[in-house]
Amino acid sequence: xxxxLLAGLIFSELMVGAFGGDITGKIILKGEPPQEKKLxxxxxxxxxxxxxxxxxxxxxxxxxxGGLAEVFVSLKAVDGKFDAPSTPVILDQVGCEYKPYILGxxxxxxxxxxxxxxxxxxxxxxxxxxxxxxxxxxxxxxxRDLDFTYKNPxxxxxxxxxxxxxxxxxxxxxxxxxxxxSGEDGSYTIKDVPPGEYEIEAVHRKAHAPKYVGLTKKxxxxxxxxxxxxxxxxxx
Amino acid sequence: xxxxxxYNPRIHWFAVVTAVATxxxxxxxxxxxxxxxxxxxxxxxxxxxxxxxxxxxxxWVGGIFWEHSHRLMASGVGLLTVLLSVWTFGWGGxxxxxxxxxxxLGIGSLLxxxxxxxxxxxxxxxxxxxxxxxxxxxxxxxCQPSPRLIQRLSVAAVIGVIGQGVLGxxxxxxxxxxxxxxxxxxxxxxxVLLASIALFTSxxxxxxxxxxxxxxxxxxxxxxxxxxxxxxxFGQLLLGATMRHQHAGLAVPDFPxxxxxxxxxxxxxxxxxxxxxxxxxxEFNPITRExxxxxxxxxxxxxxxxAVALLLVVGATKMLPRGHWFANLLILWFxxxxxxxxxxxxxxxxxxxxxxATLHVVFGALTLVLGSLLSTISFCLAQAVPRRVSVxxxxxx
Numbered sequence: 001x002x003x004x005l006l007a008g009l010i011f012s013e014l015m016v017g018a019f020g021g022d023i024t025g026k027i028i029l030k031g032e033p034p035q036e037k038k039l040x041x042x043x044x045x046x047x048x049x050x051x052x053x054x055x056x057x058x059x060x061x062x063x064x065x066g067g068l069a070e071v072f073v074s075l076k077a078v079d080g081k082f083d084a085p086s087t088p089v090i091l092d093q094v095g096c097e098y099k100p101y102i103l104g105x106x107x108x109x110x111x112x113x114x115x116x117x118x119x120x121x122x123x124x125x126x127x128x129x130x131x132x133x134x135x136x137x138x139x140x141x142x143x144r145d146l147d148f149t150y151k152n153p154x155x156x157x158x159x160x161x162x163x164x165x166x167x168x169x170x171x172x173x174x175x176x177x178x179x180x181x182s183g184e185d186g187s188y189t190i191k192d193v194p195p196g197e198y199e200i201e202a203v204h205r206k207a208h209a210p211k212y213v214g215l216t217k218k219x220x221x222x223x224x225x226x227x228x229x230x231x232x233x234x235x236x
Numbered sequence: 237x238x239x240x241x242x243y244n245p246r247i248h249w250f251a252v253v254t255a256v257a258t259x260x261x262x263x264x265x266x267x268x269x270x271x272x273x274x275x276x277x278x279x280x281x282x283x284x285x286x287x288x289x290x291x292x293x294x295x296w297v298g299g300i301f302w303e304h305s306h307r308l309m310a311s312g313v314g315l316l317t318v319l320l321s322v323w324t325f326g327w328g329g330x331x332x333x334x335x336x337x338x339x340x341l342g343i344g345s346l347l348x349x350x351x352x353x354x355x356x357x358x359x360x361x362x363x364x365x366x367x368x369x370x371x372x373x374x375x376x377x378x379c380q381p382s383p384r385l386i387q388r389l390s391v392a393a394v395i396g397v398i399g400q401g402v403l404g405x406x407x408x409x410x411x412x413x414x415x416x417x418x419x420x421x422x423x424x425x426x427x428v429l430l431a432s433i434a435l436f437t438s439x440x441x442x443x444x445x446x447x448x449x450x451x452x453x454x455x456x457x458x459x460x461x462x463x464x465x466x467x468x469x470f471g472q473l474l475l476g477a478t479m480r481h482q483h484a485g486l487a488v489p490d491f492p493x494x495x496x497x498x499x500x501x502x503x504x505x506x507x508x509x510x511x512x513x514x515x516x517x518x519e520f521n522p523i524t525r526e527x528x529x530x531x532x533x534x535x536x537x538x539x540x541x542x543a544v545a546l547l548l549v550v551g552a553t554k555m556l557p558r559g560h561w562f563a564n565l566l567i568l569w570f571x572x573x574x575x576x577x578x579x580x581x582x583x584x585x586x587x588x589x590x591x592x593a594t595l596h597v598v599f600g601a602l603t604l605v606l607g608s609l610l611s612t613i614s615f616c617l618a619q620a621v622p623r624r625v626s627v628x629x630x631x632x633x
């Protein structure tokens with residue numbers, strides 16, 4: 001083995017140690033979810049809505065194979081202090097719905113709420129953690145962006161509009177960057193997790209309410225990352 | 237000034253209009269909470285930065301419509317209450333309007349214009365009100381002052397309506413649901429107060445205050461019974477207000493059973509299962525064991541109220557001559573309680589539809605008001621003659 005090859009191997013090992021691997025997995029819903037309800041859009045919102053399809057609630061969003069979307073997956077008890085990124089998390093109001101419905105932000109990271117609608121909205125947050133303040137801000141039609149910042153971790157911190165009482169979004173405030181939201185097929189990826197042993201948790205806003213204690217697994221993240229699948233069982 | 241006052245139909249009907257407007261205001265307040273739009277206007281006392289009376293009608297949309305309407309109606313009720321109170325002071329109200337209210341509003345208006353950032357809308361409004369107060373003082377009725385009791389009640393009403401407005405504002409500013417509960421409770425008491433003024437300014441009330449009423453009741457037992465029931469009904473309204481301000485929707489979704497049982501299970505697994513089934517676009521807060529128990533307490537209290545009211549009405553109708561107007565009123569009130577019970581059931585059956593839930597609030601307020609008036613009347617009836625005096629039916633008012 002040449003010295004150059006050896007050096008390359010050592011370097012790659014160091015890089016994996018520094019940047020770690022990805023945790024991937026899929027969330028499957030077991031059981032029949034209740035029928036989603038149509039959103040009672042008012043005429044103004046219906047007129048403003050340029051999105052195809054009926055607006056419905058998003059309690060359980062699944063694909064044909066049972067993949068469960070919008071599940072918040074994160075590592076529990078991660079040591080270290082992580083600075084909030086300078087790029088904000090974006091939450092938009094489009095057709096009198098929040099996009100996206102579930103998202104995550106690092107504690108201290110700016111959450112920017114946009115209003116792409118030609119209608120008034122108010123943006124009210126209803127945190128359950130006492131240290132997180134409640135806000136209620138007015139937003140004019142296509143008005144300027146509103147900024148929110150939360151410093152204390154909280155699962156599913158609710159953003160809502162009282163002008164249109166069917167509009168909700170939930171932001172998970174986390175103390176570290178190792179989290180993900182499952183996609184439309186139920187799969188997720190948590191990138192660049194340092195090697196080590198962790199407990200990973202998958203929480204669904206509806207299935208695990210009101211305490212939001214989700215499903216957990218012990219995993220070992222190695223150079224190849226790790227895989228953690230979950231089954232959210234709502235059968236009775 | 238004595239407690240004996242002549243009947244003034246104009247003041248009486250003005251008080252009736254103010255009380256009816258207050259009932260309407262409570263109804264709109266009920267819609268606001270039923271639709272979950274109480275925070276749709278984030279600022280107070282302004283509305284999206286406007287003076288509330290200048291907020292463009294074109295922007296009264298969605299939840300803003302109901303919350304803004306509630307505020308405007310509240311302002312209207314406030315104005316009616318102030319006018320009613322001033323009116324009860326008779327011709328003396330003229331001086332109050334000309335030499336106190338108009339100058340006060342005028343100074344307020346001037347201050348709005350001379351501050352660093354002039355509040356044009358506020359200043360215009362206050363200036364307009366000052367002019368209105370001054371103008372009105374020239375046409376103010378030259379009637380006699382009302383009895384002192386009515387004056388005191390009307391002043392209490394003014395204090396009440398101002399306090400109630402501040403409570404509503406604090407609810408918006410401080411994000412506290414508990415203030416919302418107090419706001420709802422004070423609204424009911426305020427309505428009772430206005431209804432009492434309407435009662436005492438009526439022909440019957442004027443006679444009662446002047447000791448002109450003959451009697452039917454030998455003791456105050458009925459009155460005290462009704463008072464106890466009123467306390468119970470008020471407690472029931474507080475329970476209802478607490479349920480509404482938890483924004484958790486229906487904690488028990490079926491009636492007359494509760495989750496298919498006489499008494500629902502409240503263990504953690506059952507509550508979790510109940511939460512799984514709740515899919516309402518309003519995305520209510522998840523229910524807890526306490527929510528379910530509160531809901532059941534509301535149902536049990538309703539049963540107790542029904543039973544006590546039935547006993548009282550049956551007892552009173554036996555005590556009173558057949559067909560007596562007071563007995564008829566009691567029966568009407570009992571019918572109202574029954575309707576209110578049905579509205580409660582309908583609220584559950586309709587999955588807490590906003591219109592039904594609001595009617596439940598309105599009928600609850602009516603039940604309390606009519607019951608309070610009946611208990612007041614019963615005391616007056618009992619007070620008018622010494623004990624052990626039997627009274628012929630022909631002399632009844």
